[in-house]
Amino acid sequence: MITDDKDFEAKSIIARMQRIDKWPLPPSFLAIIALGYFFTFYDVTDIGFAMPSIAPQFHLTGSESLFLALSIGLIGYVIGSFIIGYLADRYGRYPMLILTMILMALGSFGDAASVNLDMLIVFRFITGLGLGADLNLIPAYIGEFAPAEKRGHLAQITFFLGILGQAVTPFVALAIVPPFYYGWRVLFLIGGLIAVIAVVLRAELPRSPRWLIGHDQIKKADDVVSKFENYLKSNGETLPELKTDDINKINVQTETTRLSFLYLWQKPYRLRMLVFGLWWGLWYIGNYAFLGDAATILSDSGISLASSILFLAIGAIGYPIGAISSWAISDKFERKYIIFVGSILWLIGMLIFGSKANSIALIVGSFIASYSLAFLIGIAYMYTSESYPTRARTSGFAMGDGLGHIGGAIGALFLPLWVAEIGFFGGFAFIGITTLIAGIILVVGGSIATRQQLETISA
Structure with missing residues (x-):
């Protein structure tokens, strides 16, 4: 536990971090973090484009088989986020950031080498373990380094670089999946190579001073912050003088329980747990249903596979545009209101796409959906x-x-059934409405976070 003397020293280190109003590391470190995001969004997208080719080669029939292939990764996601997220709170962000990329590299190479459904299920699960945890760790890691006034801005920079993976993947898939029998294997192989590069680069990342302080590693935290200060001073930055009153106001929390999940069910976190659980559950119903099933549903409706992928690929141009739009306002407006606007845009995109009036409607609907996803998801990660x-x-x-x-798994399984039951428009309209409801819940129950110090938000 931290003693009184160490308590003041810990507060001083946090105060030194809080006076820094810039990203305290070389810009290349943001790119290193973003590469993990790039793989994550590449992998989230590639399975949806690979499945139309995998299904006939593996003789998959019925929604049950498709569910096993599409949703098993989401099950791994949940388990990985829980287990590795817990380990990251216990043992630090840095080692888990390395582990997640190793898992994703292993899973992607295994996906590419799969010879049957059982093998694909195993490696999609392994990929999901790493993917779920990595999406958990990245916003936590960035947030614990970034100044409060620019936390959203910096998070969106990495998110923008990462979401390019979701924009690029459809074009990569278009080039190699329809024309080549083994094109889907190459699609997964590319993801594995990206993950290997990310593992090597992440070895350069520093440990989080806030986490070190919380685990009574004051000297290590001081060393990391001193490196921040020296780097900034070497680049001509002048740091404000520390004031004792500012130091004493800081709330330093230390590790008091091994069961952090139980701790979170105490006040004031119980309501946050409920709100974010509902938000993410309802949002992912539509998100994973669209990303995982849209290409297959379009193909099954009589549109060629190449045309189906092309419509979605053109629409995917909305990803980087949405991320840039959100980046521009990420620290100017409260996070939950930005997310709500994105939820409305998602509904509009689903209604237009679901109309299936013509190829233009499919492209425009896909574009708006892609735009809204990138507009809100990075902000939602940081806000959570x-x-x-x-x-x-x-x-x-x-x-x-x-x-x-779990909502994502439900959406991936049931969207084809909803389309069969209530029609193409009805199915896509439904997954638009679930997102709107999610946005309303977040606006009503979410707290204030924009431009607030982490120690203030979590008090």
Whole structure:
């Protein structure tokens, strides 16, 4: 436990971090973090484009088989987010950031080498373990380094670089999946190579000072922050003088329980857990249903596979545009209102896409959906992460986003059934409405976070 003397020293280190109003590391470190995001969004998207080719080669029939292939990764996501998220709160962000990429590399190479459904299921599960945890860790890691006034801005920079993976994947898939029998294997192989590069680069990342302080590693935290200060001073930055009053106002929390999940069910976190659980669960119903099933449903409706992928690929141009739009306002407006606007845009996109009036409607609907996803999702990741204390930040994210992926599994399974039951328009309109409801819940129950210090938000 931290003694009184160490308590003041710990507060001083946090105060030194809070006076820094810039990203305290070389810009290349943001790119290193973003590469993990790039793989994550590449992998989220590639399975949907690979499945139309995998299904006939593996003789898959019926929604049950498709569910096993599409949703098993989401089950791995939930388990990985929980287990590795808990380990990240106990043993630090850095080692888990390395582990997640190793798992994703292993899973992707295994996906590419799969010879039957059982093998594909195993490696999609392994990929999901790493993917779920990585999406958990990245916003926590960035948030614990970034200044409060620019936390959303910096998170969106990495998110923008990462979401390019979701924009690029359809074009890669279009080039190699329809023309080549083994094109889907190459699609997964590319993802594995990206993950290997990310593992090597992440070895350069520093440990989180906030996490080190919370685990009574004051000297290590001081060393990391000193490196930040020296780097900034070497680049001509002048740091404000520390004031004792500012130091004493800081709330330093230490690790008090091994069961961080139980800690989060105490006040004031119980309501946050409920709100974020509902938000993510309802949002992911539509998100994973569209990403995982849209190409197959279009193909099954009589549109060629190549045309189906092409419509979605053109629409995917909305991803980087949406991320840039959100980046511009990420620290100017309260997070939950930005997310709500994105929820409305998603509904509009689903209604237009669902109309299936013509090819233009499919492209425009896909574009608006892609735009809205990139507009809100990076902000939602950061908003969820920053709403919990450092000692349980990744565990809290896991409880919301991780459990929310149960909704993703439901959406991936049931969208084809909903389309068969209530029609093409009805199915896509439904997954638009679930997102709107999610946005309303977040606006009503969410707390204030924009431009707030992490120690203030989590108090």
